[in-house]
Amino acid sequence: MEIPALKNQLDIYQVAERLGIRINKHHKALCPFHDDKRPSLQFSKEKQIATCFSGHCTAGTMDVISLVAKKLNLSTHEAIKWLETEFNPHGSSPPAGRETSKAEAPNFPQLFRVFEGNLKKSSKGKAYLEKRGLSQSLEVGYNGKEGWEKMRNCLIFPLKDEKGQIVSFYGRRAASGTNGTHYYNTNRQGLYPGYPKASTETLILTESVIDAATLQQHIPYPVLAFYGVNGITKELAESIKKLEGTLKELIFFFDGDEAGRSAVEKHAAFFEEIMEVKVSYVETPEGEDINSLAVNHPSLSRTCSGREEKELFTHLINNRKPFHYSPDPSPVQSSQANPSQLITDNPELLYYQNCVLNFTVLGGIKITGLDRLRVTLKIEHTDKNHLLPIRHNLDLYNNGQVEQLGQKIAEQMEVTTHEAVTAMAHLINELEEYREKRLEALKPKKETKPVLNQIEKTQALEVLKSPDLMKETMNLITQSGIVGEERNAFIAYLTYTSRKRASPLHLMCLGASGTGKTYLQEKVGELMPEEDKLEITTLSENAFYYFGREELKHKLILIEDLDGLSRSEASGSGAAYALRELQSKRRISKTVTLKDNKGNLKTVTLKVEGPVCVSGCTTREKIYEDNANRCILVYIDTSTAQDKKIMAYQQAVSSGSIDKTKENQNKQCLKNMQRLLKPLQIRNPYASMIQLPESVFKPRRTMMLLLSFIETITYYHQYQRSVSTDRHTGEQYIQTEVEDIAWAFRLLKEALFAKSDELSGACRSFFEQLKSIKGEESFRSQEIRKALRLAPSTLKRYLLELTRYGYVKVAGGSKYRGFEYQVSDHKEYEALRSSIDEQLEAILTRIRSVGK
Structure with missing residues (x-):
């Protein structure tokens, strides 16, 4: 197949996954071609390329073919053959039952017997085994110059399938002075030294085949080899997952360097997530691996408190540490922290400094649009102040632009191109981490509902089950710091309670400026659970449409000043209009035109669902008449007697004679009572007997408010009423009693006067x-x-x-x-x-x- 056609039919993301390269949500991965602590390999879906931006890496930009060639150490021709076999881009499959030819799939068991024979004759192979401290009794062979070009002069280790059959090879270069050191067959499959037995209870995982071969000679535990720090294959992971239920412990014995420790953290967390198993790790001495320990310290031993000496591997394994995932700091990471060098005190002016160059990001970075990182940079030399700074605008995800700027920096700042590109690569990593933190901070935090302890629950239930619930509630409200306005405060409390019902009530506090309407709403709002309310000072015209779809559901919305709402009522829009729709229809929607990340216009419908309970304050009842018709109206007491009560309370607070602790306890009790109320259907058998006075204006809405208020009082008594079940629908409900109606009439009499x-x-x-x-x-x-x-x-x-x-x-x-x-x-x-x-x-x- 032609190379362009092959590229068109392949997805670099799928190929990377097959190669064991994990791409995160930002289209980045740990680069397998250098020791990568932070993901620096950037993938592009649109261009179908992968680019490593690290100054420590020579991988550069790769297409799907060169990525396979580099990862599997293959020639371009071999990489193409591997892709054609793995992904079958021709769109065809061999006929059922047809045997694969020998040219396509060698007879691995037969070949390995040849390699075993070669080892017995090869002094070079035997010398390398001895050098690596490996015994000839291991299952190992040698390939000289007679074939298998990529694995010439290599020790050959067999990789086996689940049935124990040899299905592939791992080659370790025995000759010195060569570029590569280890090789795999095309279409590698199989595990070394083989699939763990189904009865395995403890399994040790090593970083390489050589380490696994070494460890087999010294310890009795079963061993399984990874293929490098990033070399976990799907087959390897599935072989371990199959042991779930039998396997009791996974032990990671990786190299004693930063790459090994990072790999342990990553892979250990992965296995803890996918299966129930104890995970631990061996603290390998710094700079050592399993094979180097065996070669360089063959007689090394430790003595502990007079006990018998133990060999090094047994000692290290016996002193392994349990793994507990902790992102920062990692239990197996180096203790040396790597603090950010990016100064972000001013989001519009970011500073980054390394030992050679200073970068200033003028205007900051755009948080959205993760497929680009466009910046305006000011670059200065750290020490050479006589050099003029460079100012340049570019996309840091554009490899060509980055390379050109690197050359320009090298020429004008008297540094090497490598130093310039490395500094920019580190800057990119820092900016990405900064952007990720900003995005995370913008995410809405999930609300966590507090769990009541037994004492709080008992106290709240005691009031809810009291025969004089209404009177006790009114007393608690009065003793929570609300002075006068007992009737208005109780009406507001019951109205706010209705937020939990399918058709909540709404409230409007009316009064002249400075009469205490906002104070009343605020104080009663303090008696509601924090997780159930939203307090708003001002609203823009379209503010309600940008809440999450269910973010407002069964919420109490407290609007401090209705007079501050948008005045665009004539156009049928504005916050007041959206508010009325939420009150009446219990949902709002708005269709808008937005640009996607490519600049294309698209139509989006924003939907926000209720129901909600709305409470607001205003001095202008007539202006908000449409909203007022949907609300219970509460008029603030402006009498001289009320003025005297408030002033007396203020004096008592100032003198310290008010028990604020008791007030807070009463508030908390009322909040907890609210938390214990559950959704429940209400039926009012007396509804048909309730008639409004003939003098009431707009009786339809007034009747709806009155009936709903009666149902809310019934709902508030749910812990005192027996629950009935409808025989036909299975619906559970409680019934209104006569005293519920009496309380509603008593509390709403003034409101009915106002409606009349x-x-x-x-x-x-x-x-x-x-x-x-x-x-x-x-x-x-x-x-x-x-x-x-x-x-x-x-x-x-x-x-x-x-x-x-x-x-x-x-x-x-x-x-x-x-x-x-x-x-x-x-x-x-x-x-x-x-x-x-x-x-x-x-x-x-x-x-x-x-x-x-």
Whole structure:
């Protein structure tokens, strides 16, 4: 097959996986061609190439063929044959039952017998065995010059399949002065010294075939060889996995260098993840391996507290250490840390310095778009200040650009090209680690729900099961630091409790600026579990659409200032519009056009699901009328009596007479009670008997709010009600009782008045104060403004609304001297309240008679 056609049909990622090269999510891998501590081999899906950016490596840029050739130590022709056999790019397969020809698959057992005979005749082979401390009794042969070009002058070790048959060879060069040292057959398969027995309980893993051959001569444990620090094959891993259930311990006995220790950490963590087995490692002396220990220290022994001397390998294995995965620091890594040389105090100005060059990354780096690393660099020499700095813009993942800049640095900074490229390679690694940390920091943290201890659970359940649950709850709320506003605080608490239900309630706190509406919402919000609420100060127009799809589900959203929402209501957009949709439809969606990482435009639909419970504060009820219709309205108490209560509490806090510890305990108890409430269906058998007063405006939504509030009170009593099961649907539910309805009427009476009143809450409050001050007398605006200390604009707005609805009439005067006003009807509000009281009481009487 032609080489271009072969490349087109192969994926370098799949080939790398077959070669045992693991590519991470950033398209990088540990380079197998040098001692690589940090992944420096960069893969490109688009270009189908792999490039090592390390200054310590000569691999450079490789396509799929050269990658195979370098990794398996093959010629280009042999690499192509290997790819054609492994991946069958022709798209065909041999007919079923056809034997593979000898040219395609040699008779390995027969060949090995020839190699064994050669060893007996070869002085060179015997000398190398002796040099490496290996016995001729091992299963080993020798290939001279008679064939197998790649394995000429090599000791030959057989690799065996699961049946114990020789299926491939490993060759170790015996001659000196050659470029390579070890070789494998094309299409390597099999293990050395063979598959471990099914009864194996302890297995020692070595870094190389030579080490495994050496260790077999000194210890009784079964041994299995890796093919280098990165040489774990699928076959090797599966052979160990098959021992699960029998195998009790895996012992890593790798080289005593940084590469060996890093490999132990990586492979040990891998086996701990895929199977239940104890993993340990031998602390190999620094700079040594198994074979060097056997060759250089044949009589080395240790004495421990007068015990009998033990041979070195037995001593090392007996003193092995258990492996426990810990990313930083590693249990088997060198104790020398490698701190980052990248200074990131200012994200827009990053500094990197090595012993020769200083790099400044002007403008920082882009966190997204991981397929490129475009930067603007300022390069200076560390010592030679007389040299002018170099400023250059480039993509550090573009090999050509990096090489050109390296040459330019070498020419102008009086350093070698190797020094320049090495410094840049280290800079790339540091920038990648920095970007990875930034991306990790941007990920939303998973919420962990606190687990209640037995004491906390008992205290919370004691209240939830109390016969006077509502009164005890109100007491806890009052004793948690909320002064006055008991009714409003309890309404807010129950409304926030509804967040756990399929159709939550919503709340709007109304009042003039500085009257404490935000304070009330904040204090009641403190009684809710932290994991169930989201506190928002301000919102941009599209903020709600960029939450995760289920991030807001059953959350309490506390908006400090509804007046700060986007004003783009006329266009049918804005945060207030999204808020209404979340309240009504319990989901929102928005279709937008975005650019992908290649600059192409695509359409994306952003979806956010509820339900949510929304609570907000505002001074302008009329402006947010659409939102208010969906909410229970709470009007802040602005009376003089409330002012005195708050000031007395402030004085008590200042004097230290308030027990803050007790307040915090009450808050925690209420939070824990909330955590114990579970989703449960509610049925109200009295729903058809509940009628709204005829004076209520927009009765449909008001009825929905009232019924939902009654159901929330029932839901709050779930630990006191027996659970019933629907015979037809299997649905479990609890039923509303008469007292739940009575509590709802008692708490929401003022809210129902508000729903029945033409006037806004603030205007009604002004009107009632006006009537109490002036009675039947006429008045001018100036005297009322002084009496109530109102701003002229506020007074004008109230009088305009009262005049428009006919509650106040002009009794005289002129616009030049000031109008004189008079109240039209002093008893209209008392009549409204009395009418609503009578109707609610009649409903309760009728329900109680049925309940009996």
